[in-house]
Amino acid sequence: MFEQQLFNGLTLGLIYALIAVGYTMVYGVIELINFAHGEVYMLGAFLCITFIQALGVPLFPAMVLAMACCAGIGVLIDQIAYKPLRKAPRLAALITAIGVSIFLQNIAMIIWGSRPVPFTRSAVPAAFSETAFTLGSVNVSGLQVFIYALTIAMMIGLTLIINKTRIGTAMRALAQNATAAALMGINVNRVISFTFALGSGLGAVAGILVGMYYNTLSATMGYNAGVKAFAAAVLGGIGSVPGAMLGGVVLGVAETLGAGYVSSQYRDGLGYAVMIAVILLRPSGLLGKSVGQKA
Amino acid sequence: MMFKRALVMACAMAAVLAMGSLALAADVIKIAVPSPFTGSAAGYGDNVKAGVVMKVEEVNAKGGVNGKKIEAVYFDEQCDPKEAATVGTKIAGDKDLVAIVGHLCSGAHLAALPNYVRVGVAALSPTATNVTISDKGKDAKGQPWSFRNVYLDDFQGTFLADYMLKELNLKKVAVFYENNDYGIGLKDAFVKQAKANGLQVVGEEAYMKGATDFTPQLTKLKGAAPEALFIAGYYAEGALIADQAKKLGINVPKFGADGLDNADYIKLAGPAADDTYLTTPFLAETAGPDAKAFIDAYKAKFKRDVDWMSANAYDAAGMIIEAISKVGPDRAKIREYLAAINTKEKAFKGITGLTYFNDKGDCVKPAYVKMVKGGQFVPAPKQMSN
Numbered sequence: 121m122f123e124q125q126l127f128n129g130l131t132l133g134l135i136y137a138l139i140a141v142g143y144t145m146v147y148g149v150i151e152l153i154n155f156a157h158g159e160v161y162m163l164g165a166f167l168c169i170t171f172i173q174a175l176g177v178p179l180f181p182a183m184v185l186a187m188a189c190c191a192g193i194g195v196l197i198d199q200i201a202y203k204p205l206r207k208a209p210r211l212a213a214l215i216t217a218i219g220v221s222i223f224l225q226n227i228a229m230i231i232w233g234s235r236p237v238p239f240t241r242s243a244v245p246a247a248f249s250e251t252a253f254t255l256g257s258v259n260v261s262g263l264q265v266f267i268y269a270l271t272i273a274m275m276i277g278l279t280l281i282i283n284k285t286r287i288g289t290a291m292r293a294l295a296q297n298a299t300a301a302a303l304m305g306i307n308v309n310r311v312i313s314f315t316f317a318l319g320s321g322l323g324a325v326a327g328i329l330v331g332m333y334y335n336t337l338s339a340t341m342g343y344n345a346g347v348k349a350f351a352a353a354v355l356g357g358i359g360s361v362p363g364a365m366l367g368g369v370v371l372g373v374a375e376t377l378g379a380g381y382v383s384s385q386y387r388d389g390l391g392y393a394v395m396i397a398v399i400l401l402r403p404s405g406l407l408g409k410s411v412g413q414k415a
Numbered sequence: 416m417m418f419k420r421a422l423v424m425a426c427a428m429a430a431v432l433a434m435g436s437l438a439l440a441a442d443v444i445k446i447a448v449p450s451p452f453t454g455s456a457a458g459y460g461d462n463v464k465a466g467v468v469m470k471v472e473e474v475n476a477k478g479g480v481n482g483k484k485i486e487a488v489y490f491d492e493q494c495d496p497k498e499a500a501t502v503g504t505k506i507a508g509d510k511d512l513v514a515i516v517g518h519l520c521s522g523a524h525l526a527a528l529p530n531y532v533r534v535g536v537a538a539l540s541p542t543a544t545n546v547t548i549s550d551k552g553k554d555a556k557g558q559p560w561s562f563r564n565v566y567l568d569d570f571q572g573t574f575l576a577d578y579m580l581k582e583l584n585l586k587k588v589a590v591f592y593e594n595n596d597y598g599i600g601l602k603d604a605f606v607k608q609a610k611a612n613g614l615q616v617v618g619e620e621a622y623m624k625g626a627t628d629f630t631p632q633l634t635k636l637k638g639a640a641p642e643a644l645f646i647a648g649y650y651a652e653g654a655l656i657a658d659q660a661k662k663l664g665i666n667v668p669k670f671g672a673d674g675l676d677n678a679d680y681i682k683l684a685g686p687a688a689d690d691t692y693l694t695t696p697f698l699a700e701t702a703g704p705d706a707k708a709f710i711d712a713y714k715a716k717f718k719r720d721v722d723w724m725s726a727n728a729y730d731a732a733g734m735i736i737e738a739i740s741k742v743g744p745d746r747a748k749i750r751e752y753l754a755a756i757n758t759k760e761k762a763f764k765g766i767t768g769l770t771y772f773n774d775k776g777d778c779v780k781p782a783y784v785k786m787v788k789g790g791q792f793v794p795a796p797k798q799m800s801n
Contacts, residue, residue, distance in 0.1 A: 121634055121635070121637075121638060124634050125630075125631055125634055125635075128628075128630045128631065128634070129631075132628055226453065229453065229457065233458075233461075234452070234453065234457030234458050234460075234461055235457070235458035235461065235679055236458065236651045236679065236683060237682075237683075238682050238683045238685065241685055249662075259663070259664070261662065330627070334627045334628070334655055334658075334659075335655075335658055335683065335684075335685065336627065336651065336654065336655060336683050338455070338651070340454060340455045340457075340625065341627075344625055344627075375628075375631075376628070376630070376631045377631070378631075379628075379631035379632060380631035380632070380634060380635050381635075383621070384620045384621055384622055384631065384632045385594055385621035385622075387622075387623075387626075387631070388623065
């Protein structure tokens with residue numbers, strides 16, 4: 121039973137991680153907690169089933185399309201809501217982010233309704249719902265294999281982009297010192313747009329995976345996931361991409377084991393308790409840079 | 416100068432607008448419908464609204480009440496007690512609102528109720544089934560201001576515990592409950608009766624509204640090998656519990672109360688919904704001819720099957736409107752009229768059967784059992800007389 125709980129916790133944690141990197145990357149470059157990120161995740165899931173149902177696109181192309189759309193939406197949110205506030209006090213941008221989140225949630229309710237809807241069952245390969253293999257006492261479904269493979273591949277890809285490409289280097293430069301980066305000839309706005317696109321695309325994938333895994337989509341699904349992923353990002357050290365990945369996994373496992381062994385009533389509470397404990401011991405998070413480095 | 420002229424114009428326009436709204440107020444009778452229309456319970460609010468809309472349109476199409484149109488004013492309280500208290504203050508303070516259909520959630524109803532009792536406006540909830548409401552709806556003189564045309568949780572919980580053992584001979588049950596007034600009340604009544612009946616309860620797991628992952632609890636419960644799952648909550652989470660239980664290989668009958676009773680439960684849970692038994696205040700198959708007409712009209716208008724919340728809301732709005740037509744748009748008189756419906760003979764005949772109140776504003780209504788079979792709600796083969 122413990123192995124099964126641990127495995128399920130990991131599945132959940134990987135999805136949190138995928139959302140958390142979106143938070144942490146945006147924070148890294150513009151020091152903004154993008155509270156609208158949870159809504160982009162929700163839009164990803166809804167756009168995916170809309171492509172499947174309205175246009176008859178098969179699942180995988182629909183995922184790619186939804187990802188691309190969300191990347192665009194992420195850039196658009198930045199351009200419309202955050203860019204005009206780049207020089208404004210940080211609080212203004214934060215409040216704007218919350219406003220964007222509420223706006224998108226209500227737009228989604230107008231378009232797709234306030235009732236939870238199922239993921240298009242017929243579009244999901246039959247192999248996903250079957251047991252792929254059994255490892256000791258652990259039952260692994262095809263969908264879980266897919267979630268593991270996809271999230272891990274995406275995180276490897278992301279790490280490569282950040283560490284090995286020119287734009288990734290520019291992102292890191294911006295995170296270290298925006299003024300200096302601009303002086304070095306880095307096109308700051310383009311890098312910020314790229315960061316939003318990348319984070320939003322990953323968020324969309326997380327939304328689609330969650331939609332498939334739990335077979336339920338709702339306009340309010342982004343709120344909870346957003347808060348959890350934000351906690352994961354903080355737990356891992358906000359601004360640190362590997363930290364967000366680790367934070368997501370830790371939070372997912374803590375929650376699942378807490379619900380399984382302590383009390384299901386306090387599952388969210390236990391997840392946050394772990395986060396608070398980590399922050400108390402390491403104020404900058406598990407893999408965060410020590411506080412005070414940034415002037 | 417320009418500014419002064421604009422100011423005069425604005426004042427004149429404001430005056431015209433104010434007169435307009437006065438004239439309007441005389442032509443319509445307003446009733447308040449506080450329910451969740453945004454947030455995670457918005458889907459239920461939608462159902463209640465649909466029922467009210469059906470009744471109000473029907474009445475207005477026939478010319479309204481004594482020549483005046485009925486207007487339902489919707490207030491969004493998000494099923495949140497804090498919001499409901501604010502909305503309740505607003506409704507109580509607006510004398511144009513003569514009566515209330517709501518609230519939807521027991522927790523919200525409880526939070527808003529003190530306002531209604533203090534100011535004196537009757538609230539008829541079509542859906543709040545929590546037990547504690549019974550004692551909170553009375554004013555200093557002992558008159559109830561809170562009514563409901565739905566049975567209570569203790570009745571549903573007790574009924575299901577009896578049904579499980581007596582009709583289906585199940586002996587070991589695991590319980591999931593939503594951590595709110597509704598879920599806890601239902602669970603407590605069920606567990607009490609189950610224990611009295613000798614039904615073994617192998618686990619009680621709480622969850623929060625909006626929870627999506629139940630695998631930790633289910634993985635734990637699987638070891639106890641329950642013969643049934645009792646879900647004291649609403650359909651969105653209930654569907655996830657059923658679906659995840661099936662994925663983990665727990666293939667046992669599921670039981671639930673009114674909260675699971677929604678066509679979306681089947682849509683969301685898919686094949687895992689099969690073998691779910693529920694109590695329901697409204698069974699289309701056993702309903703009378705009036706109900707049949709309502710069911711058809713509802714489907715034509717909203718393109719979905721009618722649910723019990725819509726049916727109860729339709730009747731609740733019907734009772735309020737009947738009261739208005741008999742005693743006029745007067746808050747105190749409407750309450751008196753409702754309170755006087757206290758015997759079977761004086762009962763209101765609606766599509767959900769007879770409704771009449773006891774001295775606490777509660778009612779006794781029959782419970783039916785329906786089940787999911789092949790992706791459809793069908794009446795359960797075994798009905799228990801009550």
